[in-house]
Amino acid sequence: MGFHTGVTRVAHTSRRGALMDRRTAILETAQSQGRVTVDRLAAQFGVSAHTIRRDLNALCEEAKLRRLHGGAEFIDGSANMPYAARAILNLEAKQAIATTVAKMVFDGATVFISIGTTPAIVARALLAKEGLTVITNNLNAAMTLSENATCRIILPGGEMRLPDRDFLNAAAIGLFDAYRADFGIFGVGGIDEDGSLLDFHAPEVAAREAIRRNSRRAVLVADHTKFGRRAAAVGGRLDEQDLVVLDSRPQPPFAALLPPIAARLVIADQERPR
Known part of the structure; x- marks a missing residue:
């Protein structure tokens, strides 16, 4: 039972790491390009559009992106950036x-x-x-x-x-x-x-x-x-x-x-x- 618990914890940690890596990459893409779209991100990361929408919503909740029709734009301090x-x-x-x-x-x-x-x-x-x-x-x-x-x-x-x-x-x-x-x-x-x-x-x-x-x-x-x-x-x-x-x-x-x-x-x- 302890073995299975440990495997589950490792798998959960791995999924969370992949999630954070993907969201970091999305944010970096948005910062460099100004705007990202759901379809392009889904193709880039090989995940569903639904998954990308969840990622974008999470980043918007953190005030790092602003949701747009079909995607999002970078706003993390952009109006006051150097x-x-x-x-x-x-x-x-x-x-x-x-x-x-x-x-x-x-x-x-x-x-x-x-x-x-x-x-x-x-x-x-x-x-x-x-x-x-x-x-x-x-x-x-x-x-x-x-x-x-x-x-x-x-x-x-x-x-x-x-x-x-x-x-x-x-x-x-x-x-x-x-x-x-x-x-x-x-x-x-x-x-x-x-x-x-x-x-x-x-x-x-x-x-x-x-x-x-x-x-x-x-x-x-x-x-x-x-x-x-x-x-x-x-x-x-x-x-x-x-x-x-x-x-x-x-x-x-x-x-x-x-x-x-x-x-x-x-x-x-x-x-x-x-």
């Missing part, structure tokens, strides 16, 4: 977007660049351009472009927001109203199912909208994890942008947002519309 940690989330997708946007920008252009990691990565891709005038409230983008001696950089004053290293005061929002840019390059906190654009704070929306209305070509840059990502402040719509640059097409129900903007949609590394 900038460097956020910048590497879905990095390949952001780099593909940046490379595509950089091909659109001509030498000597005036460019608005918003806060956020994707616009800052776009700034890195713009380093090869000559004679840009860059107006930005994103210090990370400004420092990157300062490596190009031909670039003129204009920043707002006031207190810098940490740990993001950006400016979101009245001066920052007013700065975008004082200029007219050839290109306005900006990210977004999330995109809702009805096409509404979301951010975490009202000043982020105000700055983004100032960029849009004062740009000859307003360019929204967003990786696919932004679809369905929740944020409290709302302003602007997907179909109001001059160009929308994505790394890939989102899954349903968000795929329905794309046909109405097909002429203004650019998928990274594919030929952009004229």
